[in-house]
Amino acid sequence: MIFRIAWRNIWRSPLRSWVVIVAIAMGVWAVIFLMGFSIGMGNSYVVSAIRLEVSHIQLHHPEYLKDFDVRYYIERADTLAREVAQEAGVRHVSPRTLVHGMVATARGSRALRVRGIDPQAEAAISQLDAKLVEGAYLPQGKRHAIYMGKKLAERLGVRLRSRVVLTFQDIDGHITSAAFRVAGLFDTNNNAFEESTALVRREVLNEILGYTGIAHEVAVLLDDAALADTVAARLQARFPQLDVQTYVQRSPEIRLFESQISTSVYIIMVIVMLGLIFGIINTMLMAVLERVRELGMLMAIGMNRFRIFAMIVLETVMLGVVGTPMGIALGAVMIQWFQIHGLDLSHYAQEGLAEFGISAIIYPDVYPGMYVELAIAVFITAMLGSIYPALKAIHLRPVEALRKI
Amino acid sequence: MIVIKAQGLTKVYNPDTVPVHALRSVDLEVHQGEFTAIVGPSGSGKTTLLNILGGLDRPTAGKVWINGTDISTLSENKLIDFRRDHIGFVFQSYNLIPVLTARENAEFVMLLQKWPRAERLARTEQLLREVGLADKMDYRPSQLSGGQQQRVAVVRALAPKPRFILADEPTANLDSVSTRNLLDIMARLNEEERVTFLFSTHDQRVIERARRVVTLEDGKIVADETFDR
Numbered sequence: 001m002i003f004r005i006a007w008r009n010i011w012r013s014p015l016r017s018w019v020v021i022v023a024i025a026m027g028v029w030a031v032i033f034l035m036g037f038s039i040g041m042g043n044s045y046v047v048s049a050i051r052l053e054v055s056h057i058q059l060h061h062p063e064y065l066k067d068f069d070v071r072y073y074i075e076r077a078d079t080l081a082r083e084v085a086q087e088a089g090v091r092h093v094s095p096r097t098l099v100h101g102m103v104a105t106a107r108g109s110r111a112l113r114v115r116g117i118d119p120q121a122e123a124a125i126s127q128l129d130a131k132l133v134e135g136a137y138l139p140q141g142k143r144h145a146i147y148m149g150k151k152l153a154e155r156l157g158v159r160l161r162s163r164v165v166l167t168f169q170d171i172d173g174h175i176t177s178a179a180f181r182v183a184g185l186f187d188t189n190n191n192a193f194e195e196s197t198a199l200v201r202r203e204v205l206n207e208i209l210g211y212t213g214i215a216h217e218v219a220v221l222l223d224d225a226a227l228a229d230t231v232a233a234r235l236q237a238r239f240p241q242l243d244v245q246t247y248v249q250r251s252p253e254i255r256l257f258e259s260q261i262s263t264s265v266y267i268i269m270v271i272v273m274l275g276l277i278f279g280i281i282n283t284m285l286m287a288v289l290e291r292v293r294e295l296g297m298l299m300a301i302g303m304n305r306f307r308i309f310a311m312i313v314l315e316t317v318m319l320g321v322v323g324t325p326m327g328i329a330l331g332a333v334m335i336q337w338f339q340i341h342g343l344d345l346s347h348y349a350q351e352g353l354a355e356f357g358i359s360a361i362i363y364p365d366v367y368p369g370m371y372v373e374l375a376i377a378v379f380i381t382a383m384l385g386s387i388y389p390a391l392k393a394i395h396l397r398p399v400e401a402l403r404k405i
Numbered sequence: 406m407i408v409i410k411a412q413g414l415t416k417v418y419n420p421d422t423v424p425v426h427a428l429r430s431v432d433l434e435v436h437q438g439e440f441t442a443i444v445g446p447s448g449s450g451k452t453t454l455l456n457i458l459g460g461l462d463r464p465t466a467g468k469v470w471i472n473g474t475d476i477s478t479l480s481e482n483k484l485i486d487f488r489r490d491h492i493g494f495v496f497q498s499y500n501l502i503p504v505l506t507a508r509e510n511a512e513f514v515m516l517l518q519k520w521p522r523a524e525r526l527a528r529t530e531q532l533l534r535e536v537g538l539a540d541k542m543d544y545r546p547s548q549l550s551g552g553q554q555q556r557v558a559v560v561r562a563l564a565p566k567p568r569f570i571l572a573d574e575p576t577a578n579l580d581s582v583s584t585r586n587l588l589d590i591m592a593r594l595n596e597e598e599r600v601t602f603l604f605s606t607h608d609q610r611v612i613e614r615a616r617r618v619v620t621l622e623d624g625k626i627v628a629d630e631t632f633d634r
């Protein structure tokens with residue numbers, strides 16, 4: 001009966017109730033949108049950082065990461081890669097030979113990281129083949145092909161088929177040079193990566209270094225980022241002579257970024273809920289004050305304070321129960337739509353976002369349980385918002401309430 | 406059997422500012438089955454007396470026993486439950502819950518008392534029929550006349566079989582036909598259900614129907630007469 005009374009009471013002032021319901025729906029919708037947007041933006045950064053740079057797990061010679069010295073390589077890297085690939089949870093493995101050197105062109109020279117890769121294995125991880133905008137991704141047969149970012153090419157003043165000379169220290173400490181021809185250009189949303197890294201075939205780089213089958217890094221992509229710690233522990237146990245690190249260890253800022261996103265998401269939620277709570281208090285207080293006589297009568301005939309309190313709380317929660325699904329539906333539809341079409345920010349912030357390695361087209365995302373968390377947040381907000389009005393209601397004295405005419 | 410016993414009831418409103426002596430040492434005993442009117446001019450203290458007898462207000466001095474329980478010993482929360490379980494109330498107006506139908510209003514107190522559903526429905530339906538509201542059971546208060554609303558209030562008060570029913574000027578807002586009608590119903594239910602009625606009024610036509618008339622003046626009982634009607 002309390003349910004029935006509370007429900008019908010809501011519709012005594014339909015306009016006022018609708019204002020609150022719509023406010024709740026809009027609040028929920030806004031939170032979903034902002035959360036989806038931040039998560040999408042974060043994913044864009046994290047995915048790009050993992051795909052392009054650190055992958056989920058990396059294996060190195062224990063000395064290598066200290067100052068990226070080419071002398072600290074991994075022998076028989078292909079065998080290692082095959083063994084790692086058999087580990088449960090591992091999806092792709094790419095051995096990389098890495099050198100840091102200078103690239104010289106007609107226009108000038110620039111420091112450059114050269115990643116010697118096996119095109120197929122690398123493509124599976126960094127997906128750089130898909131970022132191709134001109135030419136081809138390290139085509140078969142062209143041994144001295146180099147694949148570089150469009151931005152880097154512009155900086156260097158080179159075009160497709162231009163010749164570039166790479167100069168670097170080989171394993172014995174000698175300075176070596178080799179000429180490459182630009183085979184393809186790619187365009188990512190990550191400026192830092194694009195301007196600093198170029199890809200060549202690993203066997204060619206190894207040949208220049210004078211060793212076969214070596215690599216400096218074995219990058220591993222997992223089925224799920226959450227497996228990183230366990231798989232890394234297993235790999236470390238299996239290859240004690242190597243240094244096994246997860247993306248979190250290699251790139252702590254990713255974790256920071258992730259935690260910052262979830263923090264900002266909660267801050268958004270709290271701000272919106274704070275806004276709602278005042279609206280709710282105001283509305284419910286009005287609802288209580290215009291029913292003083294009726295509440296007095298209810299207490300007079302024996303409706304106890306617990307029930308009165310419950311009735312007011314229930315009325316408030318019901319407003320949330322109507323508003324929340326509306327907001328969630330609205331938000332979910334919107335997220336769905338932008339997940340397919342993307343939210344194109346290129347008019348506003350292309351360059352700014354690219355500096356951070358974030359795509360200008362954001363695909364908002366939600367995490368499982370987000371809608372439930374939101375529903376709980378609204379529920380708690382409604383409860384909190386109803387406490388003061390409900391206290392007001394139960395502190396009425398029936399005689400005084402009844403006398404008010 | 407004595408249902409209500411009041412001794413030395415005194416009520417002073419605003420004792421610290423402008424004291425109003427609403428009741429001055431009132432003694433009263435009400436027996437099972439009475440049909441009693443508290444009468445007196447406006448401001449004589451009728452409402453104050455009924456509120457105190459019904460446990461809605463506390464006296465400045467004096468005590469009230471209901472079925473032998475000294476209600477001044479009950480906490481505010483206990484008092485609400487006590488009212489629910491022992492006393493029926495009919496007020497001058499604002500008796501009904503506007504969002505509930507006549508039937509739902511009528512069964513409200515029974516519901517609070519957790520009567521079994523079947524019994525609850527049967528009793529409220531029978532009583533609503535008896536007071537002539539058979540065809541209005543699913544109407545909301547706003548769709549009923551003032552007299553009909555008061556009849557629903559009487560049914561609600563009566564349905565859970567309370568010790569007695571307190572009605573503060575139940576006919577004050579009614580026309581004479583409705584007034585007579587409501588009094589007929591109250592009198593009949595008093596006979597049939599053996600329920601004690603204590604109602605206040607300053608309407609001569611209502612006074613004439615009471616079997617006992619207690620007259621208040623300036624917060625004091627000045628007459629207490631019994632009639633054989």
Ligand SMILES: Nc1ncnc2c1ncn2[C@@H]1O[C@H](COP(=O)(O)OP(=O)(O)O)[C@@H](O)[C@H]1O
Pocket residue numbers: 418419425426427445446447448449450451452453454
């Ligand atoms: N809450 C109150 N505060 C101050 N004075 C009151 C209050 N309630 C009633 N009174 C005064 O007490 C006296 C008795 O009032 P009341 O019991 O309502 O009489 P009646 O019901 O016979 O008209 C009146 O003088 C009235 O003004």
Ligand SMILES: [Mg+2]
Pocket residue numbers: 451452453574
């Ligand atoms: Mg009065």
